[in-house]
Structure formats: C-alpha cells, structure tokens
Amino acid sequence: MHGALRPDGVSGRRRLSLAWLGTVPFFAYALMFLFLPAGEVLVGAFKGAHGGWSTTNLRELVHQPYIGAYKTSIEVSGVTALLGGATGLAIAYAAIREGTPRWIRSILTTFSGVAANFGGIPLAFAWIATIGTLGIVTTFLKNQLGFNMYQHGFTLFSKTGVEIVYMYFQIPLMVLVIAPAIDGLRREWREAAANLGANSWQFWRHVALPVLMPSILGSVILLFGNAFAAYATAYALTSGTVNLVPVVIGAYYTGNVFNNPHLGQALALGMFVVLAVMMVIYIPLQRRAARWAR
Amino acid sequence: MSRRRIAPSAFVWLLLAAAYFLVPLIATFLFSLRSNQTGKCCTLHAYGWVFHNGQFWQTLRLSAELALETIVISLAIFVPTVYWVHLKVPRLRVVIGFLALIPFVVPPIVLVVGLLNLYKGTPSWFYAQPWGFLATAYVILAFPYMFFSLDAGFRAIDVHTLTEASQSLGASWPTTLLRVVVPNIRTAALAGSFLALAIVMGEFTIASLAAFKTFPIELEYVNETQAYPAAAATLLSFGITWAAMLSLLFIGRKRGQRAPFLAGAR
Amino acid sequence: MPYLELKDLHRDFGTVKALDGIEVALGQGEFLSLLGPSGCGKTTALRLVAGFDRPDAGSIVVDGKDVTHVSPSKRDMGMVFQAYSLFPNMTASQNVEFGLKIRGRSRGDRHKRVGELLELVGLGHAGDRYPHQLSGGMQQRVALARALAIEPRVLLLDEPLSALDAKVRVQLREEIRRIQLELGITTLYVTHDQEEALSISDHVAVMYRGRIEQMGSPAEMYSAPATPFVAEFIGTMNRLEATVVDGASGMVDHGGVTLTVNAARDRQRGDRVLVLVRPETLELAPANGDGGPNTLVGDVVTQTFLGPVTRLKIVGRGADLIADVPTAKAATLPVGTRVTATLPAEGARLLELTDEPRPEIPEEPGPGDP
Numbered sequence: 001m002h003g004a005l006r007p008d009g010v011s012g013r014r015r016l017s018l019a020w021l022g023t024v025p026f027f028a029y030a031l032m033f034l035f036l037p038a039g040e041v042l043v044g045a046f047k048g049a050h051g052g053w054s055t056t057n058l059r060e061l062v063h064q065p066y067i068g069a070y071k072t073s074i075e076v077s078g079v080t081a082l083l084g085g086a087t088g089l090a091i092a093y094a095a096i097r098e099g100t101p102r103w104i105r106s107i108l109t110t111f112s113g114v115a116a117n118f119g120g121i122p123l124a125f126a127w128i129a130t131i132g133t134l135g136i137v138t139t140f141l142k143n144q145l146g147f148n149m150y151q152h153g154f155t156l157f158s159k160t161g162v163e164i165v166y167m168y169f170q171i172p173l174m175v176l177v178i179a180p181a182i183d184g185l186r187r188e189w190r191e192a193a194a195n196l197g198a199n200s201w202q203f204w205r206h207v208a209l210p211v212l213m214p215s216i217l218g219s220v221i222l223l224f225g226n227a228f229a230a231y232a233t234a235y236a237l238t239s240g241t242v243n244l245v246p247v248v249i250g251a252y253y254t255g256n257v258f259n260n261p262h263l264g265q266a267l268a269l270g271m272f273v274v275l276a277v278m279m280v281i282y283i284p285l286q287r288r289a290a291r292w293a294r
Numbered sequence: 295m296s297r298r299r300i301a302p303s304a305f306v307w308l309l310l311a312a313a314y315f316l317v318p319l320i321a322t323f324l325f326s327l328r329s330n331q332t333g334k335c336c337t338l339h340a341y342g343w344v345f346h347n348g349q350f351w352q353t354l355r356l357s358a359e360l361a362l363e364t365i366v367i368s369l370a371i372f373v374p375t376v377y378w379v380h381l382k383v384p385r386l387r388v389v390i391g392f393l394a395l396i397p398f399v400v401p402p403i404v405l406v407v408g409l410l411n412l413y414k415g416t417p418s419w420f421y422a423q424p425w426g427f428l429a430t431a432y433v434i435l436a437f438p439y440m441f442f443s444l445d446a447g448f449r450a451i452d453v454h455t456l457t458e459a460s461q462s463l464g465a466s467w468p469t470t471l472l473r474v475v476v477p478n479i480r481t482a483a484l485a486g487s488f489l490a491l492a493i494v495m496g497e498f499t500i501a502s503l504a505a506f507k508t509f510p511i512e513l514e515y516v517n518e519t520q521a522y523p524a525a526a527a528t529l530l531s532f533g534i535t536w537a538a539m540l541s542l543l544f545i546g547r548k549r550g551q552r553a554p555f556l557a558g559a560r
Numbered sequence: 561m562p563y564l565e566l567k568d569l570h571r572d573f574g575t576v577k578a579l580d581g582i583e584v585a586l587g588q589g590e591f592l593s594l595l596g597p598s599g600c601g602k603t604t605a606l607r608l609v610a611g612f613d614r615p616d617a618g619s620i621v622v623d624g625k626d627v628t629h630v631s632p633s634k635r636d637m638g639m640v641f642q643a644y645s646l647f648p649n650m651t652a653s654q655n656v657e658f659g660l661k662i663r664g665r666s667r668g669d670r671h672k673r674v675g676e677l678l679e680l681v682g683l684g685h686a687g688d689r690y691p692h693q694l695s696g697g698m699q700q701r702v703a704l705a706r707a708l709a710i711e712p713r714v715l716l717l718d719e720p721l722s723a724l725d726a727k728v729r730v731q732l733r734e735e736i737r738r739i740q741l742e743l744g745i746t747t748l749y750v751t752h753d754q755e756e757a758l759s760i761s762d763h764v765a766v767m768y769r770g771r772i773e774q775m776g777s778p779a780e781m782y783s784a785p786a787t788p789f790v791a792e793f794i795g796t797m798n799r800l801e802a803t804v805v806d807g808a809s810g811m812v813d814h815g816g817v818t819l820t821v822n823a824a825r826d827r828q829r830g831d832r833v834l835v836l837v838r839p840e841t842l843e844l845a846p847a848n849g850d851g852g853p854n855t856l857v858g859d860v861v862t863q864t865f866l867g868p869v870t871r872l873k874i875v876g877r878g879a880d881l882i883a884d885v886p887t888a889k890a891a892t893l894p895v896g897t898r899v900t901a902t903l904p905a906e907g908a909r910l911l912e913l914t915d916e917p918r919p920e921i922p923e924e925p926g927p928g929d930p
Contacts, residue, residue, distance in 0.1 A: 022378035023386060026371055030393060033434050037408025038400040044411070091311045094304035101300070104308060113539040114532070115315065117492040121514045122528040126318040129325035129525050136321035168318070171311075188645040191612055192703075194632045195639045196659035196710060206658070210649040222398075229401030232498035236514060246403045246499075253407060253503050261411075268404040275399040283392075 042272060044265035057266035065243055070270060072159060073228055073245045080166040081223035087167070088174025089216060095175075096182050109179065112172035119169050120232030127165045127237070132156050157238050165237060166230065170223050177222060181215035181289065214289035221282045225275050245271055319532065326525035340522040349512055350527065357509035360424055361494035364432040365487045368440045371433070373483060376444040377475055380453045391445070394438040402435060402499040410504060424506045431500050436490035443489065447482020488538045495534060561624070563588035563746050564609075564714055569618035571604055578604040579615070580770035586763070589744040591737070593757035596767035597793070597921050602750045603718055605767075609748060610716050611635050622713055638707030639716045643723040645703055646691040652678065652702045653687035659710035677705040680739060697728040704736065708743065715740065715747040721756065729753075733760050754794050758782060766790045783838075788911060791836050793921060798842075798881050800835040801913055804828060810905070815877065819854050819903060823910035832913040835903075839871065839884040843902040844893060855900045856881065860893055874901060 048054030060066060094100065095108045130137050133150060141147045155161060185208055193203040231246040238247070245267060252264035327336045344350055379386045397405070409431055413421055420426035456478065460470040476483070498510040513531060517524040562585035571579040579601045586592050594602035607613045609620055611632030619628040627635050646655050653674050660670045678684050681701040691699055700720050707715060717736070721729040737760040740747050751757050757764050758778040765775040766789070774786045785791035791799075802812040802819070810825040811818055812833065821835055847857055858876020870890035874881045881901055885893070893899055 019378070019382035020386075022382065023375055023390075026375040026390070029371055029433070030437075033409065033430055034393075034396060034400070034405070034437075037405055037412050038396070039408070040412050041400075041404055041408040087311075090307050094301075094307040094311075097301065097304060099300050100304050100308075108308075108311075110536075110539050111315065114492075114535045117489075117496055117535055118532060120496055120498040121510055121517055122496070122531045125513075125517050125524050125528045126322045126532075129528075130318040130321035134521075136324045137317065168315070171314075186644050188641045188643075189647055191610075191632070192639065192641060192645045192647070192706075193658070194612075195610060195635075195637065196706070197633045197662040198658075199633060202662060206661075207647045207649065211647075225398050229398070229403065231401070231403045232502075232510070235498075235502075236517065246401070249403050249407065250499070250503065253410070264407060268407055271401070271404060272399060275401070279395055279399055283395075 038272075041265045041268045044262055045269035047262050047265075057260070057263045058269070060263060061266055061270050066248065066267065066270075069243045069245045069248050069267075070274075072243050074274070076159060076163055076166065076244065077224045077227035079163055080170045080227045081220050084167055084170030084223050085174050085216065085220040088171045088219075089178055089212075091171065092175045092178050092182055096179060098187070108175060112175040115172035116169050116176055119230065121236045123168055124165060124233050124236035127156060127161075127168070131161075131164075157241060159242055162234055162237060162242055162244070165233060166227050169233075170227060173226060174219055174223060177219045178212075178215060181212055181219075185211065214285045218282050218285040218289060221278050221285070225278050228271070228274060228278075319529070322525045322528050326522055326529060328522050340520075340526040343520065343523040344516075344526045344530065347516075347523075349507075350516075353507055353509045353512035356424060356507070357495050360429055360432060360508065361491045363425060363429045364436055364494050365490050367429065367433050368436050368490055369483060369487070372437070372440045372444055372486075373476065373479070374471060376441065376448055377453065377471060380448045381457055387445070390441060394441040397434060397438050402431075402497070403503075405431065405434065406500040406503045409500075424501075424508065427504060428501060428506050428508070431504075432490075432494050432497065435493055435497065435500075436486070439489040439493070440486040443482045443486035444479065447479035447485075450482075451478045488541060491538050492535050495531070495538075562586055563590075563623055564748065565619075565621040566605065566609070567619045567621065569605065569608060569620070570616045571601075571608065571613065572616055577770045579608070582618070582767075582770075582772060584765065584772075584775070586746060586748070588746050591740055591747045591749065591760065591762045593749045593751060593761040593764045594767055595751060595754055595757040595764055595793075597752055599769075600767040601770040602752075602767050606716055606718050606748060606750045609714070610637055610639050636710070636712055637714045637716055638710060638712035640700065640703045640707050640718065640720045642719045643696070643699075646699055646706075648691050651688050651690055652683065652694065652698075652705075655691070655702055656687075656706045656709050658706065663710065673709055674705075677709050678702075680708075680742075681705045682735070695728075696724045697732055700724065700732060701735075704739070708739075708745075713746065715745045717747070717749045719751050721751070721753070729756070736760065758794070766793060768793075784909060785836065785911075788834065791834075791909070791911065796839055796882055796884075798837040798839060800837065802833055802835050804831040804833060807831075814856075817856060819856075820905045821903070821908045821910060822906045823908060827910075834911040834913045836909040836911065837881075837903055837907065839882045840869070841904055841907040842881065842883040843904070844872070844874075844883055844885055844889075844899050845902075846893065847898040847900045852900075852902065854903045854905060856903070857898065857900050860895050860897045860899055863890055863895055872899075874899060 045058060046053055046055065048056055061070070091108070095105045127135075129135055131149070132138065133156075135156075138149055141149060156164075189207055189211075190203055193207055198206070229246060231250055234242060234244050234247050235250060249264050249267045249271075252261065252267070326340045327338070328340070375390075379390060400408075409427070413427065420430075453475070456474055457470055460474040465474065496510055497508070498514065501508040501511050502514075509531070513524070513527050516527055564584070564586040566582050566584040569579050569582040570577070582601070582605055584592065594605060596602050604613070608615050611627070611630060615628065619626050621627070622635070622637075646652075647658065650658070656674045656677055657670050660673060665673075674687070675684070678687050681704055683698060683701050683705070686694065686698060686702075691702070694702065703720070720736070721732055724732065733756050749757070749761065758781065761778060763775060764778055764781050766773045766781065768789045774781060774790045776784075781790065781794055785794060785797075791797050800814045800819075802814040802821075804824055804827040805811040805813050805818065807825060807827045807829055810820050810822050812821055812824050812835065813819075814835065819835070824833065824835075827833065856874075856876065858874040858881065860872050861875045862873045864871040864873075865887065866884075868887060869884045870887045872883045872885060872890060872893065874883060876898075883901055
C-alpha cells in the first residue's frame with residue numbers, strides 16, 4: 001500500500017541517474033575538446049618559462065606592446081559594436097516595419113546570414129579590391145574625381161580600415177540578432193500608442209526603445225565579443241601591422257617566437273577575462289529581454 | 295498603421311545598406327575582371343586560372359568533406375543529447391545553453407592553442423589528419439549554432455507526447471528517435487547544418503595555426519600571390535555561402551512558415 | 561442626428577472585397593455590435609473607423625465631421641484590441657495614464673483620473689502590476705480603462721473577449737455594457753460570438769462577405785431573420801423547404817404534410833419557400849394516433865444534454881427536426897420514442913427559397929491558431 005502511494009525512493013534515484021547518463025557522450029566530448037584545451041591555456045598562463053608557477057607572463061601584459069594590443073582590440077571592438085549595433089537596428093527596423101514589402105526582409109535576412117559568416121580572408125580581400133591601394137573605388141576616385149584617398153592619409157591597412165571592414169559582418173550580425181526582438185514589437189502596441197495620440201517619436205521613446213533595450217544591449221555585447229575574438233580578417237588585412245590581441249597570439253604560434261608559449265597563453269587568458277566579463281553582463285540581459293517577449 | 299507604401303526613412307536606410315554591402319562585392323567582381331597585363335578591365339583570365347588550379351579544387355573538396363563530417367558528427371552527438379535533455383533532464387537545458395556560450399568566450403584563436411598542446415602526443419592518424427583533429431575542433435565551433443537551432447526545434451514540438459505515443463505503439467528508443475523525433479526537427483537540424491557548413495567553409499584560424507590546407511587557407515595563399523584570381527576565388531567563396539543560406543530559406547519555407555497576414559481581413 | 565456614420569465604405573485587398581458598401585448610422589450613446597464569422601469584414605470596418613486603414617471609397621463621419629482622412633492619433637477614439645495591446649514595460653497605472661501623458665495633462669490630474677478608471681473597471685488595487693503579472697481578463701480591463709482615460713468620442717472594441725475563458729467572458733461583457741451605459745459613450749463592438757452580441761448591444765449588424773446582411777435590435781435579429789445567412793448564423797434554426805398550397809389560408813406543403821404558417825399568407829400558390837422554426841417553439845408529445853394540425857411525426861434519434869434544456873433530434877418522414885425541451889420533459893421522451901412535433905402557426909418565419917447554395921459558416925480559428 002505504501003509503495004503504491006509514495007514514489008519509490010530507490011528506483012526513483014536510479015532512474016534519475018540513468019537519465020543523466022544519456023548526456024555523457026556530449027559532456028565527454030565537451031570536456032575533451034573544449035574544457036580541457038581551454039583549461040590548459042588558462043592554466044598555462046600562470047606557468048613560467050622554466051616550468052614552475054609564475055606570474056611573470058601575466059605581468060608582461062601590462063607592458064607594451066601587449067597592453068597596447070588590448071587597448072586597440074577593445075577600442076576596435078567597442079566602436080564596431082556600437083556603430084554596428086545602431087546601424088543594424090536601424091536597418092532591421094526599416095526592413096521589418098509595416099509598409100516595407102516582405103521580400104526586402106527575406107533578402108536582408110539571407111544576406112545577413114551570409115555576410116555575418118563572410119569573414120576572414122575573402123572579406124578582407126573584397127575590401128582590398130574596393131578601397132585598397134589599387135582598389136576599384138580608390139582608382140575611380142583618383143581617376144574620375146581627382147581625389148587620392150591614400151595621399152590624404154587614409155589607408156585600409158590601419159585600425160580605421162579594420163573597423164570599416166569589421167562593420168561588414170557586425171551590421172549583419174546585429175540585424176540577425178535584433179530581428180526577433182523587433183518582431184516581438186507587437187503591432188498592437190504601435191496602433192494602441194497611435195490611437196492614444198502618440199506620434200512615432202513618442203512611441204519609440206516610451207514603448208519601443210524601453211522594450212527593446214535589453215535585447216539591444218545584449219546584441220551590442222555579442223557584437224563586441226565577436227569583433228574582439230576575430231582573427232582571420234585582421235590577419236588577412238594587416239598581416240600583423242595593426243596591434244590586435246588575436247593577431248599577437250597568432251604570431252606566437254605561427255612565427256618563430258616559440259621560446260615562450262606561456263606568454264601566448266597569458267595573452268589568451270587576458271582575452272578570456274575580457275570576454276567573460278562581457279558574458280556576465282549579457283546573460284541577465286537576455287533573460288530580461290525574454291520576459292517581455294511573452 | 296497599415297501603410298501601403300514604404301516609409302521614407304526606411305527607404306533611405308535600406309538604400310544605404312544596399313550600397314555599403316553591394317559595393318565591395320561589385321568592386322571585387324570588377325577587380326577579378328582585370329587582366330594581368332594591363333591591370334585594367336576586362337578578361338575572364340582570373341576565373342580561368344581559378345578553375346584550372348588543382349589546388350583550388352582539392353582544398354575546396356577537403357573543406358566540403360570536413361563540413362560534411364562535422365555536420366554528421368555534430369548531429370550524431372547533439373540530436374540525441376538535446377532530445378534526451380528535453381525529455382528527461384530539462385534542468386540540464388539551461389546548463390548546456392550556458393556551455394554553448396563558452397565558444398564565444400574561448401574563441402578559436404585560444405581554443406586552437408589549447409588543442410594543439412593537449413593533443414600533441416596523440417597518434418598521427420588523429421593529430422596530423424584534417425579528418426581527425428580539424429573536424430573534432432570544428433564540431434566544437436559548430437556546437438553553439440547547432441545547439442540553439444536544435445533547442446528551438448525541440449521546443450516547438452511536444453517531445454513528451456510524441457515519445458509516449460510512439461512507445462505506447464510499441465516502438466523502441468532508437469526507432470522512436472529516428473522515425474518519430476528526427477523527422478519533426480528536420481528543419482532545425484538542417485538550419486544548424488547549414489550554419490555549420492558556412493562555418494567550416496570559412497574557418498581560417500584553427501586550420502592556419504594547425505597547418506592544414508583547407509579552402510580558406512588556399513584562398514589566403516592565392517590572395518598573397520595572385521591578386522586577380524584571389525578576387526575571383528573570393529566571389530566564389532561568397533557564392534557558396536550564399537547558396538547554403540538560400541537552401542536554408544527554402545527549407546524553412548517548405549515547412550510551412552506563417553503565411554503573410556492579410557491586414558484586418560478577419 | 562446620427563453620431564457615428566459609415567457611408568458606403570469599400571475596401572479591397574487585391575481581388576478580395578473585404579468591405580462592399582457598408583452603411584451604418586449610430587446615435588450618440590448607442591452600442592452597435594458588428595457580428596459575423598471570420599473574414600466577413602467586421603474587423604476591417606472597425607480598423608477603418610479607428611484610422612489604421614483607409615477605405616478605397618466611402619467616408620466616416622463623427623459628430624458631423626468627416627474623419628476619413630484624419631490620422632488615427634487625432635481621431636479621439638479609444639480602442640480596445642483583442643489581446644497583447646498593453647505596453648509591457650509599463651505598469652497598469654502607467655498604461656492607463658499614457659494617453660493623458662501624451663496630451664500633456666498635469667501629474668495630479670493624471671493620477672486622479674487613473675485612480676477613477678481603475679476603480680471603474682474593478683482594478684483599484686492592481687495599478688502597480690505589470691501586464692505579465694495580470695490575468696487575461698485583468699489585462700483587458702486595463703486596456704478598457706486606458707481607452708476610456710482620454711474621454712474618447714467613440715469607443716471601439718475588436719473582439720476584446722475572444723482570448724479569454726468562457727466564464728470571464730460572460731462577466732466581462734456585462735461589465736463592459738454597464739460601464740458603457742454609465743458613461744453614455746457611443747460604442748462599436750466587433751465579435752463573432754452571437755450570444756455576446758445579442759446580450760449586450762442596442763443594435764446588431766450581421767455581416768457576411770463584406771456586406772451587412774441585416775441590422776436591427778437583438779430581438780429582431782433572433783426572431784425575424786431576414787436572410788438565410790442570418791437565420792443560420794443566429795441560434796439554431798429548423799429549415800423546412802415547402803411549397804405554398806393556398807396563399808389565403810397560409811397553407812404550405814412540406815414533404816407531403818400540410819402545415820399552416822401565418823407568414824405564408826401573402827404568397828402565391830406554387831411559391832417555393834423556406835419555413836424557419838426555432839427549436840424551442842416546437843411542441844413535442846408522444847405520438848398516439850396521428851397528432852393534430854401542423855404536426856410532423858418522427859422518432860427521437862439523439863438527446864444532447866445542454867444544461868437547463870435538452871436538444872432532441874427527431875427524424876421521420878418529411879421531418880428532420882431539432883427541438884429544445886426542458887430537461888425534465890426530455891426524460892419522458894427517450895431515444896426511440898415516436899413523437900409528434902407541432903409548429904405554432906405564428907411562430908415560424910418564411911423566406912424565399914432560392915437556388916443559392918446553403919451559406920457556409922466558416923470555422924472560427926481555435927486557440928493557438930495564427
């Protein structure tokens with residue numbers, strides 16, 4: 001009688017542990033190929049050149065050129081995240097709002113899906129072909145309009161150039177990430193606001209922006225992380241002339257500078273810390289955004 | 295407000311967006327038509343060079359195979375896992391979702407460093423082969439995208455009811471998984487797969503540091519040596535990703551997305 | 561002088577005529593329901609009045625002024641949407657206050673008015689709650705308060721109760737009517753639920769395929785439907801196809817049985833007509849002999865318990881009827897009993913029988929359908 005009314009403690013426990021077992025393959029894989037390598041890097045940062053524990057490498061980070069690399073990386077990431085975020089928001093809203101034909105949104109979404117992944121070498125090269133020293137636009141401006149950008153101090157192979165190129169995948173990423181949130185802006189809100197006498201600007205100020213803000217902030221943080229971690233594009237564009245953290249790390253492992261791998265790991269730890277801070281801010285923001293999407 | 299025309303500000307933004315995004319592509323195209331001799335338009339020589347270049351096709355094929363391998367391994371690991379989690383251990387969903395953010399915090403440049411060190415001593419059939427080392431790493435790169443796609447797909451179906459119905463009709467676990475569950479999350483699985491495809495076809499960092507010759511690596515090499523063919527190859531690379539995304543769109547549409555809402559006609 | 565007029569409104573979506581010449585004249589303080597199935601155009605009409613859409617032809621006049629081309633934010637109308645219209649980032653009070661804030665009323669004024677309105681809808685205590693903390697019924701009350709806060713000239717409601725539970729629906733519709741009467745506000749109400757429309761409106765307009773089939777008081781709509789569609793749509797109706805035998809006495813022949821129907825008195829012999837009889841007007845009795853005048857004979861085939869009333873389906877030669885009897889009486893007429901069903905001569909309606917196919921009433925979308 002008791003057994004029928006009360007959940008069986010023994011088999012209940014066994015059942016639960018069997019359930020967890022089902023996820024072992026996944027966790028094993030993640031352990032072997034994500035946690036352990038990541039851990040290896042993070043722990044290695046605390047090791048010295050001679051095998052023992054040391055914070056020498058970490059302390060190196062605050063000196064040039066490493067601290068400069070962090071500053072540049074953070075600056076580039078911040079600029080492209082904010083600009084990309086604002087632009088992406090405007091473009092996404094323009095495509096999704098009422099009045100815009102539906103096919104525009106489809107095209108924008110598809111294109112953004114491609115462009116957000118179109119990074120690295122091809123992207124760098126596309127921009128070289130556009131505004132590089134012999135780029136199409138460069139020569140057009142020079143020959144047709146008599147304006148030589150490069151003589152006026154502009155160069156694609158600089159921090160500014162990297163920022164311009166990064167926007168090419170930052171904006172689409174923003175469009176992709178913020179589109180569901182804009183979808184969540186129920187048409188009834190806009191209509192109710194109009195019905196109650198509000199104009200566009202008042203609607204945005206009182207309703208749309210407050211509702212979107214957690215999503216916007218979360219997306220901007222995602223953009224920041226995305227730019228901060230980018231390696232291939234920066235490498236292809238500048239071959240190391242612009243001082244960015246991923247490029248410096250890459251130099252440690254592709255160049256001949258193998259005598260202190262722990263410094264490379266220290267740099268990686270620095271990256272991890274920056275990104276982890278971003279994540280810590282991002283997660284509660286996402287939860288807040290989801291609450292209003294109901 | 296049911297406008298029948300596009301808002302002027304929307305039009306401006308979309309025009310600017312089109313300009314910014316299309317100009318580099320057009321420029322690349324024009325660039326690829328330049329001839330080696332005159333440095334000006336117009337010749338298809340660059341494309342000819344690309345298509346006749348053995349290395350180009352070889353690396354393209356390698357990347358495609360890697361993509362396929364990555365997709366297969368990812369699906370094999372993640373589909374049962376996500377299914378199991380949704381069905382039996384929902385609390386783990388949050389945990390795995392959190393883990394899926396780790397690849398953003400431990401980017402490829404960091405990951406490859408760790409992987410190279412950790413698996414240095416493993417046999418060369420794994421460590422030195424793209425099908426071993428590289429595919430393994432790519433599964434990790436694809437993991438967040440796969441997970442979020444599959445998670446969304448599983449959330450949209452009623453896993454418990456489907457499973458119980460299947461089992462009450464006598465099906466075993468593998469049958470239930472393969473013949474009942476998988477067909478219902480097909481769209482999500484395909485979405486994740488196409489994202490994985492795009493990732494692998496464009497991945498440079500890990501391949502570069504681990505010294506494998508994949509398609510993006512070859513592109514970079516061409517980039518450094520032959521300017522005009524590089525432009526042609528760039529456009530091809532763009533075209534491949536575009537094709538993958540279009541396929542995604544078609545598949546999504548076939549699965550019955552919401553029909554366009556006819557304003558007010560209720 | 562009518563307060564709200566819809567004059568010959570037309571609205572096409574591509575080849576679909578959503579509105580095909582709608583004419584309405586509503587007096588001040590009156591409550592009109594637009595009733596009809598999905599796709600009949602009732603919501604389209606409401607949205608035109610609100611200003612969220614422009615008609616292709618026709619005009620909308622409020623208090624003598626043409627507002628057809630006025631933007632929705634300037635029409636001074638209050639709208640209650642079907643669902644999801646509360647601003648999620650604001651509390652109930654802030655939602656109600658929104659229209660007043662836009663109009664620049666002082667803080668003190670706003671607070672007072674918000675308090676009054678929340679009391680009016682029975683939510684005086686819930687002002688600080690966010691929409692996601694309120695039940696569906698409470699959300700709609702807040703939506704109503706918000707629409708009324710700006711003292712609109714016309715109140716528009718777009719199926720406000722469709723997304724709510726049955727019990728809440730009944731409660732809330734009575735409150736809406738009470739508030740409307742108290743404030744004397746001209747109201748246009750859209751619904752597909754006939755019970756709702758009939759119970760709270762001054763006038764009901766049944767719409768079908770973009771046209772108003774019939775407009776009148778709830779009682780008129782129920783007892784005197786003017787078209788086959790209205791007859792089908794409102795309540796349950798027995799349809800008997802018949803041919804007029806004698807116009808002077810009102811005799812018609814239905815499947816070999818002669819019935820007297822007062823409404824047939826002005827007809828010609830040979831006219832084909834549709835005799836409409838409400839289920840509750842049929843008198844049932846166990847058959848012994850062959851019944852009396854105006855009687856159809858058949859067997860009870862099914863009984864459906866509906867609470868106070870039980871619905872009997874009766875099938876027989878020439879008789880395929882639905883009759884509603886008090887549940888107690890239904891016990892005396894179990895399935896299988898042969899019964900006589902008597903039609904009261906004056907209780908039936910008559911319509912022309914045309915060759916038009918029987919009107920199809922589209923199914924309402926279920927909960928969770930797009």
